Each structure stands twice: as structure tokens, then as C-alpha cells.
Amino acid sequence: MEDKQRELEGEEKEEEHAKLEIWKYVFGFVEIAVVKCAIELGIADAIESHGSPMTLLELSSALRCDPSPLYRILRVLVHLKIFKEKPATQLGPKVYAQTPLSKRLLKSGENSMAAFILLESSPVMLAPWHGLSARIQGVSNPAFEAVHGEDVWSYAAANPNHSKLINEAMACDARVAVPAVLESCLEVFKGLETIVDxxxxxxxxxRLLVEACPWIRGVNFDLPHVVSVAQECDRIENVGGDMFDCVPKADAAIIMVISIYVILLLNTQGNLTIQI
Ligand SMILES: C[S@@+](CC[C@H](N)C(=O)[O-])C[C@H]1O[C@@H](n2cnc3c(N)ncnc32)[C@H](O)[C@@H]1O
Structure with a gap:
């Protein structure tokens, strides 16, 4: 009897929990929409260049927007713990301050992830997610192709603005991931003269790698539309091509796909060994 009672109570609790939990999914898109809005408005950048926490009126004047809707956005951002709200005191009104998370919304800087958020929340990248179930049921092409008529790289080649967004997003990931790899695995790069990425x-x-390993020369290999806009840099040659045709020769190859690094070292027999 007691067991039955406990089971019933458990089910009631689950039911109550579900009643609240479901709202997360009804309005699940709001978090990303608000974060994207914060990046586009430049809230973190404004506080950073102000040099100290800002009041609502200071922010609305710096961002040239109406304080009333801005206040609503800030309330959500504070609720998400992206910015901190410091209560009003006798010395002045309530102010909004940066947190380590809001600093990742800065438009530039070594920890910025703004470009990655702007890429993934762009209509181009979001649209394929609407076709997820069709893809799972096997009634559509790969989701990106089903919406845009071509794969993501061909789409990027034909749409320079989207390509720029991808390149900037990948670069912000690299700025976070590469120093971590170098810090923990620098010895992997010793003895290598050339590396192709x-x-x-x-x-x-x-660029980060040759800076940390001045004995290395690099070949930055990517599709022609990508390398044509890559920065020139000492000890790095930009080469355009298709990796499914061939890859430039080097002592080692890096393949990094968003924070996952594979370093392929060619041994003397020309076989590949996976190092990381
Ligand atoms: C997910 S991004 C990774 C970028 C970078 N390695 C990083 O993680 O920051 C994949 C890269 O592969 C390039 N790519 C896609 N298909 C390719 C191909 N067939 N040959 C050469 N590069 C290609 C894209 O242009 C893009 O820059």
C-alpha cells in the first residue's frame, strides 16, 4: 500500500514538473534570439568601452535605442546570468556589468564567440533544422541541401557574406582551441618542419601555431574561395584546392573540425599515425 502511495506521489510530482518544463520547449528559441540581439546591439562592447558598469540610460544612449525595450532584453540577459545587475544605491541607479560569459559576446577579442553565435543563429543555418524530421524519415536530402539546393561549402562559395561568417566563426573557435592544444601538447610539434592545415x-x-613554433612553416589549405580572402602571413602559404583530390605535401597534416584536432604525422613509410 505504501509503495503504491509513493508511486502515485512520484507520478504527481513528475506531472507537476512536466507542466513547467514544457514551457522551456515552447519558448526555447528565446534564449538564442536574445543573445543574438545582445551581440547585434553591441551591449557587451558598449560596457567594455565604457570601462565600468552602465546604467540603463547610459546603455540606451550609447546603443542609440529606446530604454524601454532595451530594459526587457536586459532583464532576460540578467536572468540568464549573461550580464550582472548591480542594485541601485544611494550613490546612483542600478547598473549592468559584464561577466565572463558576456565577454564572450564581444565582437572581437581572444575569447569572443560572437561570430559563431551569429553564424549558427543566421536564417541560412537555422532553416535546415526545420527539416530535421524529414531527414530522419529519409524523405529528404541532407537538411542543408534540402533547403538551399546545394551543400554548405558550395553555398558559401556562391555567397561571400555567408562564407565570411563561417570563416569568422571558425577563427573564434581556433583562438580558443589552439592555445589550449599548444599549452598541453607542444611536444607533438617538435621535429616537424612543415604542417598543412x-x-x-x-x-x-x-598563424597561432607558427607563432608558438617558430621552426615550423605552414600550408593553409582550403577551398579556393576561402584561401582567396585569407590573410597573408610570414611562413604560411595559402593554397586553394579540394582535399578529396589531393592535399599539399608536408611532414604532418592537421584536420581540425571545431575544437577536435587530429594531427596526422606521416611516418617514414608514408603511413599516417594519429597523434591527437
Ligand atoms: C568546419 S570548418 C573548420 C575550419 C578550421 N579548421 C577550424 O576548425 O577552425 C571546415 C573547413 O573545411 C573547408 N572545406 C570543406 N570542404 C573542403 C574540401 N573539399 N577541400 C578543402 N577544404 C574544404 C571549409 O571551407 C572550411 O573552412
Whole structure:
């Protein structure tokens, strides 16, 4: 009897929990929409250049927007613990301050992830998610192709603004991931004279790598439309091509796909060994 009672109570609790939990999914898109809005408005950038926490009126004047809707956005951002609200005191009104998370919304800087958020929340990248169930049921092409008529790389080649967004997003990931790899695995790069970064994007990964390993020369290998806009840099050659045709020769190849690094070292027999 007691067991039955406990089971019933458990089910009631689950029911109550579900009543609240479901709202997360009804309005699940709000978090990303508000964060994207914060980046586009430049809230973190405004506080950073002000040099100290800002009042609502200071922020609305710096961002040239109406304080009333801005206040609503700030309330959500504070609720999400992205910005901190410091209560009003006798010395002045309530102010909004940065947190480590809001600093990742800065438009530039070594920890910025703003470009990645702007990429993934762009209509181009969000649209394929609406076709997820069709893809799972096997009634559509890969989701990106089903919406845009071509794969993501061909789409990027034909749409330079989208390509720029991808390159900037990948570069912000590289700025976070590469120093961590270098810090913990620098010895992997000792003895290598040349490295090719396959799908190296705008070359950020190799720039960080040759800076930390001055004995290395790099080849930044990516599709022609990507390397054509990559920065020039000493000891790095930008080469355009298709990795499914061939990859430039080097002592080692890096393939990094969003924070996952594979370092392929060619041994003397020309076989590949996976190092990281
Ligand atoms: C997910 S991004 C990774 C970029 C970079 N390695 C990073 O993680 O920051 C994949 C990269 O591969 C490139 N890519 C895609 N298909 C390719 C191909 N067939 N040959 C060469 N590069 C390609 C894209 O242009 C893009 O820059």
C-alpha cells in the first residue's frame, strides 16, 4: 500500500514538473534570439568601452535605442546570468556589468564567440533544422541541401557574406582551441618542419601555431574561395584546392573540425599515425 502511495506521489510530482518544463520547449528559441540581439546591439562592447558598469540610460544612449525595450532584453540577459545587475544605491541607479560569459559576446577579442553565435543563429543555418524530421524519415536530402539546393561549402562559395561568417566563426573557435592544444601538447610539434592545415579556413590556426613554433612553416589549405580572402602571413602559404583530390605535401597534416584536432604525422613509410 505504501509503495503504491509513493508511486502515485512520484507520478504527481513528475506531472507537476512536466507542466513547467514544457514551457522551456515552447519558448526555447528565446534564449538564442536574445543573445543574438545582445551581440547585434553591441551591449557587451558598449560596457567594455565604457570601462565600468552602465546604467540603463547610459546603455540606451550609447546603443542609440529606446530604454524601454532595451530594459526587457536586459532583464532576460540578467536572468540568464549573461550580464550582472548591480542594485541601485544611494550613490546612483542600478547598473549592468559584464561577466565572463558576456565577454564572450564581444565582437572581437581572444575569447569572443560572437561570430559563431551569429553564424549558427543566421536564417541560412537555422532553416535546415526545420527539416530535421524529414531527414530522419529519409524523405529528404541532407537538411542543408534540402533547403538551399546545394551543400554548405558550395553555398558559401556562391555567397561571400555567408562564407565570411563561417570563416569568422571558425577563427573564434581556433583562438580558443589552439592555445589550449599548444599549452598541453607542444611536444607533438617538435621535429616537424612543415604542417598543412586541411580545411584551415582563414589561417588563424596556423598563424597561432607558427607563432608558438617558430621552426615550423605552414600550408593553409582550403577551398579556393576561402584561401582567396585569407590573410597573408610570414611562413604560411595559402593554397586553394579540394582535399578529396589531393592535399599539399608536408611532414604532418592537421584536420581540425571545431575544437577536435587530429594531427596526422606521416611516418617514414608514408603511413599516417594519429597523434591527437
Ligand atoms: C568546419 S570548418 C573548420 C575550419 C578550421 N579548421 C577550424 O576548425 O577552425 C571546415 C573547413 O573545411 C573547408 N572545406 C570543406 N570542404 C573542403 C574540401 N573539399 N577541400 C578543402 N577544404 C574544404 C571549409 O571551407 C572550411 O573552412
Amino acid at each position: 586541411v580545411g584551415g579556413g582563414d589561417g588563424t590556426t596556423l
